[in-house]
Amino acid sequence: MRQTFKLQSLSYKPLNSQLSAYQILRFSSLSKSSKPSPHSKKTQEHQLKDHAEIKTSNSLFKEITDIVGADVLIPDKTPYGFFISRETHVGDNEITGEFKFCEKGVCGNAELNNGLPKEGSLLAFGDIKVEALNETDVSAVVQEITGIVRAENCKALMEERLDNVGFQLDPEVVEKVLKRCNKVPHLAYRFFNWVKTKDGFRHTTKTYNTMLYAAGEAREFSMVDLLLEEMEKYSCEKDIKTWTILIQQYGKAELIGKALLVLEKMRKSGYEPDLEVYEVMLHSLCNAGKGEIALEFYKEMMQREIEPNLSLYKMLLNCLAKSGDVSAVQSVADDMIRVSQIPEHDVHVCVLKSYCVAGRIREALELIRELKNKETQLDYEFSETLVKGLCRANRIADALEIVEIMKRKDFVDGKVYGIIINGYLRRKELSKALDLFQSMKEFGHLPATSTYTELMQHLFRSNEYQKGRELYDEMLERGVEIDSVAVMAIVAGHVRQDHISEAWEVFETMEDKGIKPTQKSYSIFIKELCKVLRTDEIIKVLDKMQASKMFIRDEIFEGVISCMEKKGEMDNIRKAKQMYRICRLHSLNDEISRNDLSREEELHVDSNCNEPVQGRMDWNSVKPLSKAYDEQDLREILRILSSLEDWPIIQDALEKCTIQFTPELVAETLRNCSMHGNAALHFFAWVGKQNGFCQTTETYNMAMKISGRGKDFKHMRGLFYEMRRKGFLIPPDTWAIMIMQYGRTGLTEIALKIFGEMKASGCNPNDSTYKYLIVCLCGRKGRKVDEAIKIFQEMIRAGHVPDKELVEAYLCCLCEVGKLLEARKAIDSLCKAGFTVPASFSLYIRALCRAGMLEEALSLVDQVSTEKTTLDRYTHGSLVHGLLQKGRLEEALAKVDSMKQVGINPTVHVYTSLIVHFFKVKSRHQKRWKFSKA
Incomplete structure (x- = not known):
């Protein structure tokens, strides 16, 4: 039997000698290789071996239960933070906070501080010390210039306004302006290029570092390459921060090969990695699953006596445990005890947790047995961690055995029960979770807030509205502390049942309970209202957000406007767009004001990038605050592209105009001139060659859309490969565009192949990807029903909720081909995913009517017993239309009368169907009369 802890020294070798040039080149060409590595083969062999030893593992577990049962459990909390005492809320596919990787944002490690002196006042920032500036206050100049650079809807060009103010700019001012503009890198880059033209000004390493950081954060690696070329051209030396920023940004984008190449160049230039560089590299490698290389770093x-901090140790242990490298885990644990002097008990707990996080239950059980053999006392934390690990590995029965042992020691509490309940909910076993929930209350344990919340969420998703509501009332009666997650769970439940007034009542009382609504709270409220198409209520929520000065993210507005467009509510669309413009303007002004309040914010970007700070913007998920273009410029470009036919003439007109092209302007131009596809694609290629301009993912996406619409698939694929060559991160939306363009023309085989390539590259499909693929597979051109069923089920299992358009297309396809059993399964899945019974069945009934299966539709209406009135209101129009199509006028009129009796008035759709039917009948009678006269 292996000994888990052997106090042995690591045999160190310099990393240079262990990472060959071949390895570095291999990683530079592959950011996410789907080809199995030797290490992955070793892991697979290890897993096969485990599978062959299931019986041994079971007997090992029995032995462990005896060991745990033989000890007197002693509650113990470590001072090193290996366990998180607060309860955390988790969803279906998550696990509590104790089992999340201890990931620390690497933003701080590449901070924009280039001051090498170590004396003077220092500001703490993550693990880095930043020297405070003790020079003349230039904040007023910086603020005014920042306002010009980031100004929206200004008729004068940025460069003209900067020329007019006439400030004398030095590198310190430029650096601070660039830091304030790091969220809009293309505007920052224009300012960066403008200031180069000023007499007597020369960019410094600090200003280049700031610009490199902003470009890297935006994943604009073509801009990074241009900046590096400029540094070489103007002999601007790179310092340790330059290299750190580059390694960090490539690492965050999972371009591990490039990060390794930068590290080699850094060594050749005479710089040795410091703690920050090692931290950045280890974070990148562990996040990318490159455990072997991370271990070498x-x-x-350790050879250079640079000691990792605790979070780095824990992250490395998690990565190595996940890869199955037990000997490496042993070695790192030895160093934690021997070198870093961390108490053995704390290290043992940390290692056990790493195994449990990685799902390595056999190794966890072996560790416990060996600790027992070493007469190490196994306390409460060991048992609790093991219970979590067993639940995570879907071994709830084994976890319950550990709980029974803990019961005999009288150390079972509500937290342990909550872990088991969460395990049941992850397996969709709601009834077992409720039974255990009832039992724990009978034993006198008070459930945690998170346990109540998880149960409520699952009850609402299962259409057990009343039970979920009773659970919330029970929380209030028993004095359980309510948090924002619990409140929003009951609000979502009310909205799904169309109890809007009750939802507002609960939401309004949040502040009375001392809970301030967060951006997430508002977002959940709006998304639930979008699902039931209550657009007037959505406007009320947006008004409330604006009144509370809450930042509203772009994707919220996009979802709201999309919902309103489906209903055709132009007035509400105008209101929402007006709110969006106001929000963008206030956001810009607020950020400038915030930057002026603190000199610290001029010196760095927040390192805690994994913390949910209200109002933080993510360049990858939202659009820039500024549109960075003038509407007049857009109209001028569109006029040139649409009014001229020959590209040479168009190109001449574009070169004569004085418009400053930005990615936002180019993307909007392409979006508006899809009818002039040839000119648009020429424009895309031309503008990409202009000095100072860099294409973005959005501009590439728009160009690919135009190519696909014109069925120029070769050019579309060429653009895709060009994105890859230039180091762009390929998001799910880019894959979705190619899938949609092939699928809409009936080339569904190719669309499926691209979907497979997407998953093989490591990119997870999102809602849009699944939607476009399934809709294409259900279309009449290239229809592939079996594949559509398979992918729809995969979408549901992945936790994605289909929208109404997708569900309608899918159900209509199934009904048309007679796969009614699969259609019924889809309805059951929708109900579990949160659709109400009336909404789900109404979509199915409409699909049956459209497929001419009227009798099946009428039979289905009779089968539904819950919320009959709501279902009738949703479906009576489709049923009337179906009856008229079959010539059953009397039944159709009877249906209309019955609806009137229960207070449901006929819709325009019903009246239109009746009018069309009467005209058709009259036309047939007239034809018969003319024939008889003849």
Whole structure:
């Protein structure tokens, strides 16, 4: 039997000698290789071996239960933070906070501080110390210039306004302006290029570092390459921060090969990695699952006597445990005890947790047995961690055995029960979770807030509205502390049942309970209202957000406007767009004001990038605050592209105009001139060659859309490969565009192949990807029903909720081909996913009517017993239309009368169907009369 802890020294070798040039080149060409590595083969062999030893593992577990049962459990909390005492809320596919990787944002490690002196006043920032500036206050100049750079809807060009103010700019001012503009890198880059033209000004390493950081954060690696070329051209030396920023940004984008190449160049230039560089590299490698290379970097750190901090140790253990490298886990644990002097008990707990996080239950059980053999006392934390690990590995029965042992020691509490309940909910076993929930209350344990909340969420998703509501009332009666997640769970439940007034009542009382609504709270409220198409209520929520000065993210507005467009409510669309413009303007002004309040914010970007700070913007998920273009410029470009036919003439007109092209302007131009596809694609290629301009993912996406619409698939694929060559991160939306363009023309085989390539590249499909693929597979051109069924089920299992358009297309396809059993399964899945019974069945009934299966539709209406009135209101129009199509006028009129009796008035759709039917009948009678006269 292996000994888990052997006090042995690591045999260190310099990383240079262990990472060959071949390895570095291999990683530079592959950011996410789907080809199995030797290490992955070793892991697979290890897993096969485990599978062959299931019986041994079971007997090992029995032995462990005896060991745990033989000890007196002693509650113990470590001072090192290996366990998180607060309860965390988790969803279906999550696990509590104790089992999340201890990931620390690497933003701080590449901070924009280039001051090398170590004396003077220092500001703490993550693990880095930043020297405070003790020079003349230039904040007023910086603020005014920042306002010009980031100004929206200004007729004068940025460069003209900057020329007019006439400030004398030095590198310090430029650096601070660039830091304030890091969220809009293309505007920052225009300012960066403008200031180069000023007499006597020369960019410094600090200003280049700031610009490199902003470009890297935006994943604009073509801009990064241009900046590096400029530094070489103007002999601007790179310092340790330059290299750190580059390694960090490539690592965050999972371009591990490029990060390794930068590290090699850094060594050749005479710089050795410091703690920040090692931390950035280890974070990148562990996040990318490159445990072997991460271990080599760690060994080099230890050889150079650079000691990791605790979070780095824990992250490395998690990565190594996940890869199955038990000997490496042993070595790192030895160093934690021997070198970093961390108490053995704390290290043992940390290692056990790493195994449990990685799902390595066999290794976890072996560790416990060996600790027992070493007469190490197994306390409460060991048992609790093991229960979590067993639940995560879907071994709830084994976890319950551990709980029974803990019961005999009288150390079972509500937290342990909550872990088991969460395990049941992850397996969709709601009834077992409720039974255990009842039992724990009978034993006198008070459930945690998170346990109540998880149960409520699952009850509402299962259409057990009343039970979920009773659970919330029970929380209030028993004095359980209510948090925002619990409140929003009951609000969502009310909205799904169309109890809007009750939802507002609960939401309004949040502040009375001392809970301030967060951006997430508002977002959930709006998304639920969008699902039931209550657009007037959505406007009320947006008004409330604006009144509370809450930042509203772009995707919220996009979802709201999309919902309103489906209903055709132009007035509400105008209101929402007006709110959007106001929000963008206030956001810009607020950020400038915030930057002026603190000199610290001029010196760095927040390192805690994994913390949910209200109002934080993510360049990858939302659009820039500024549109960075003038509407007049857009109209001028569109006029040139649409009024001229020959590209040479168009190109001449574009070169004569004085418009400053930005990615936002180009993307909007392409979006508006899809009818002039040839000119648009020529424009895209031309503008990409202009000095200072860099294409973005959005501009590429628009160009690919135009190519696909024109069925120029070769050009579309060429643009895709060009994105890859230039180092762009390929998001799910880019894949979705190619899938949609092939699928809409009936080339569904190719669309499926691209979908497979997407998943093989490591990119997870999102809602849009699944939607476009399934809709294409259900279309009349290239229809593939079996594949559509398979992918729809995959979408549901992945936790994605289909929208109304997708559900209608899918159900209509199934009904048309007679796969009614699969259609019924889809309805059951929708109900579990949160659709109400009336909404789900109404979509199915409409699909049956459209497929001419009237009798099946009428039979289905009779089968539904819950919320009959709501279902009738949703479906009576489709049923009337179906009856008229079959010539059953009397039944159709009877249906209309019955609806009137229960207070449901006929819709325009019903009246239109009746009018069309009467005209058709009259036309047939007239034809018969003319024939008889003849």
